[in-house]
Amino acid sequence: MIRFIINGLLRDHHRSLFPIIIVAIGVWITVFMQAYLSGVLGDMTDSTARFSTGHVQIMSRAYADNKDQVPNDLALMGVERIMTEMEAEYPEMTWVKRINFGGLIDIPDEHGETRSQAPVAGFGIDLLSPNSTELHTMNVSKSVVRGHLPENPGEILISEMLAEKLEVNLGDQATLVTSTMFGSMTMHNFTVVGTIRFGIQAMDRGAIIADVTDVQQALDMQDAAGGILGFLPNRVYDNEEALAIVEKFNAGHTDENDEFSPVMGNLVELSNLGGYLTYAGQFSTYLVVIFVIIMSIVLWNAGLLGGLRRYGEVGVRLAIGEPKGHIYRSLIYESVFIGIVGSIFGTALGLGCAYWLQVVGLDISAFMKNSSMMIPSVFRAEITDQTYYIGFYPGLFATVLGTMLSGIGIYKRQTAQLFKELEV
Amino acid sequence: MNNSALITITDLVKRFPMGKREFTALSNINLTFNGGEFAGIIGPSGSGKTTLLNIIGSLDVPTEGKAVVLDNSVGNLNTRQSADLRNQYLGFIFQTYNLLAVYTVFENVELPLLLLKMAASERRKLVNQSLEWVGLTDKVNSRPAQLSGGECQRVSIARAMVKEPKIVLADEPTANLDAKNSHHILQTMEKLNADLGTTFIFATHDEKVIQYLKRKISLEDGQVVADEVKG
Numbered sequence: 001m002i003r004f005i006i007n008g009l010l011r012d013h014h015r016s017l018f019p020i021i022i023v024a025i026g027v028w029i030t031v032f033m034q035a036y037l038s039g040v041l042g043d044m045t046d047s048t049a050r051f052s053t054g055h056v057q058i059m060s061r062a063y064a065d066n067k068d069q070v071p072n073d074l075a076l077m078g079v080e081r082i083m084t085e086m087e088a089e090y091p092e093m094t095w096v097k098r099i100n101f102g103g104l105i106d107i108p109d110e111h112g113e114t115r116s117q118a119p120v121a122g123f124g125i126d127l128l129s130p131n132s133t134e135l136h137t138m139n140v141s142k143s144v145v146r147g148h149l150p151e152n153p154g155e156i157l158i159s160e161m162l163a164e165k166l167e168v169n170l171g172d173q174a175t176l177v178t179s180t181m182f183g184s185m186t187m188h189n190f191t192v193v194g195t196i197r198f199g200i201q202a203m204d205r206g207a208i209i210a211d212v213t214d215v216q217q218a219l220d221m222q223d224a225a226g227g228i229l230g231f232l233p234n235r236v237y238d239n240e241e242a243l244a245i246v247e248k249f250n251a252g253h254t255d256e257n258d259e260f261s262p263v264m265g266n267l268v269e270l271s272n273l274g275g276y277l278t279y280a281g282q283f284s285t286y287l288v289v290i291f292v293i294i295m296s297i298v299l300w301n302a303g304l305l306g307g308l309r310r311y312g313e314v315g316v317r318l319a320i321g322e323p324k325g326h327i328y329r330s331l332i333y334e335s336v337f338i339g340i341v342g343s344i345f346g347t348a349l350g351l352g353c354a355y356w357l358q359v360v361g362l363d364i365s366a367f368m369k370n371s372s373m374m375i376p377s378v379f380r381a382e383i384t385d386q387t388y389y390i391g392f393y394p395g396l397f398a399t400v401l402g403t404m405l406s407g408i409g410i411y412k413r414q415t416a417q418l419f420k421e422l423e424v
Numbered sequence: 425m426n427n428s429a430l431i432t433i434t435d436l437v438k439r440f441p442m443g444k445r446e447f448t449a450l451s452n453i454n455l456t457f458n459g460g461e462f463a464g465i466i467g468p469s470g471s472g473k474t475t476l477l478n479i480i481g482s483l484d485v486p487t488e489g490k491a492v493v494l495d496n497s498v499g500n501l502n503t504r505q506s507a508d509l510r511n512q513y514l515g516f517i518f519q520t521y522n523l524l525a526v527y528t529v530f531e532n533v534e535l536p537l538l539l540l541k542m543a544a545s546e547r548r549k550l551v552n553q554s555l556e557w558v559g560l561t562d563k564v565n566s567r568p569a570q571l572s573g574g575e576c577q578r579v580s581i582a583r584a585m586v587k588e589p590k591i592v593l594a595d596e597p598t599a600n601l602d603a604k605n606s607h608h609i610l611q612t613m614e615k616l617n618a619d620l621g622t623t624f625i626f627a628t629h630d631e632k633v634i635q636y637l638k639r640k641i642s643l644e645d646g647q648v649v650a651d652e653v654k655g
């Protein structure tokens with residue numbers, strides 16, 4: 001009987017090829033969308049963590065409340081002690097201090113007069129410690145366009161776009177004009193030793209990267225920082241793990257009246273990603289549900305038409321004494337077979353496209369010209385475990401459901417009535 | 425006498441719902457068929473031939489009265505039991521052959537055997553024997569589309585005969601055939617009836633069929649108006 005079914009399927013293309021193509025297309029889209037979505041979200045999460053919030057971040061309460069303004073006058077104090085504590089408590093994690101700052105960069109000519117000037121977004125990160133992870137975290141080494149990484153205090157990198165705009169050459173002096181932690185204006189001279197391009201529009205427009213110790217000096221921020229960022233051991237964000245760390249830390253620092261007391265937050269609450277992440281989870285589910293519904297309806301109708309075409313077969317099989325339930329089940333087996341084959345093809349196609357998008361990527365920098373979002377200019381898919389099996393839900397479920405629906409028609413019909421229809 | 429009867433029909437009435445009223449397709453039918461008969465239900469279109477044949481084949485049930493086929497009362501069987509009855513004892517031949525287009529002649533004839541737990545070699549033997557009876561051994565691997573109408577109907581006879589059923593029910597088996605092919609398949613069935621003792625019951629209004637029948641049951645408006653056995 002199984003061979004009978006398989007032979008029928010293989011020879012009758014209306015029964016196999018058409019449904020398999022439909023299933024494969026639906027599965028293909030589902031799989032691809034899932035991979036695309038997790039790629040985009042993964043990238044967003046990852047670059048937010050790397051460039052902005054870490055997986056968890058400690059700030060002063062006041063700084064946290066106003067962090068969009070980069071209020072260094074509200075910076076976290078006693079940074080070294082907190083870092084030592086955190087490193088002792090979570091030795092597997094990476095803890096780094098950072099200072100973000102705003103200001104003007106001023107490029108003087110040979111007479112010391114302003115040659116060009118531009119507002120900048122500055123990042124003070126640990127560039128010079130021998131075991132610093134920051135070069136890797138912010139992908140600095142790979143992003144260097146010209147020149148080299150800072151090797152001595154006083155050396156900085158500036159974004160390539162800014163360098164072009166300001167007509168800065170390597171080795172040129174650049175003066176940072178900004179205000180100290182205590183509110184007074186200050187100027188600090190740096191040497192530009194390299195240019196950099198991160199592939200993130202918001203940063204490439206006007207970033208300067210300086211060593212955090214230099215920045216502390218420049219802004220008069222002894223033992224202070226904008227924040228301390230913590231990264232989970234395998235560098236992949238895990239919301240539950242992060243939440244546990246946050247809760248523990250905040251439970252030990254409950255002094256809400258002291259606006260300079262430290263407070264910790266996790267990536268999701270500190271960025272606006274929380275909404276996206278929930279949305280993405282729901283979206284995957286909706287996607288599967290929608291495809292199950294659409295494909296079920298298509299396959300149901302295909303099944304009805306196929307069923308009509310197959311009245312002869314059903315009639316004959318009833319006449320030779322095959323029980324209705326048996327016929328119905330064999331139709332379901334067929335659909336399981338079609339569902340599996342279609343899902344495999346669709347998943348393979350989806351994985352192929354996802355792989356392409358994972359390796360090659362889709363450059364969207366043209367649309368991101370004025371964006372301040374911390375999302376990369378190249379969208380990439382990410383093939384996760386889910387990518388391999390997600391397509392089987394709509395693929396199998398829809399075919400079986402579609403067949404069950406159309407099969408009921410045959411099942412419910414009076415036997416003699418089926419034969420009447422057979423005759424015409 | 426009743427003990428040797430294959431089929432006993434007593435006071436059978438069949439009504440179909442037609443809107444609010446009912447339409448009586450068969451009424452007051454009393455008939456007995458014995459083993460080895462070569463009988464036909466004849467009558468004009470709409471007289472109830474197919475309806476009667478369907479009830480004998482347990483594809484439909486009586487509204488009133490009884491139809492007992494091989495000790496099974498058709499009205500009292502559940503779908504599983506009526507499927508078993510068809511599977512074990514009945515063969516069907518249709519006007520439109522109803523061969524499955526994607527399967528070969530061999531596979532079409534083999535189909536009824538697939539429901540039984542039977543070794544492939546045993547099935548092969550029975551299929552070949554059945555195809556021999558209808559003279560189609562040279563077409564085992566052809567598809568129905570490659571056969572003539574007469575050949576198709578012979579395949580469907582082979583399919584009906586492969587399990588050597590007690591009763592073969594044939595509804596207008598010649599309606600789509602020319603005279604030469606009609607005679608050919610009737611001679612085939614006549615021979616099977618003689619050699620194997622299989623009971624054949626036809627529903628037909630085709631003169632070519634009627635001349636072969638050993639018993640003619642005439643229906644008119646759902647009633648038996650004549651029941652003659654050939655000389």
Ligand SMILES: Nc1ncnc2c1ncn2[C@@H]1O[C@H](COP(=O)(O)OP(=O)(O)OP(=O)(O)O)[C@@H](O)[C@H]1O
Nearest residue numbers: 417440441447449468469470471472473474475476
């Ligand atoms: N399922 C049904 N519902 C309602 N009426 C039916 C049904 N089946 C048959 N009839 C009616 O019962 C009567 C007998 O039908 P049947 O098919 O038995 O005729 P027949 O003798 O086989 O005719 P033909 O020679 O045209 O095949 C017809 O008037 C038909 O319209």
Ligand SMILES: [Mg+2]
Nearest residue numbers: 473474475627
């Ligand atoms: Mg009829």
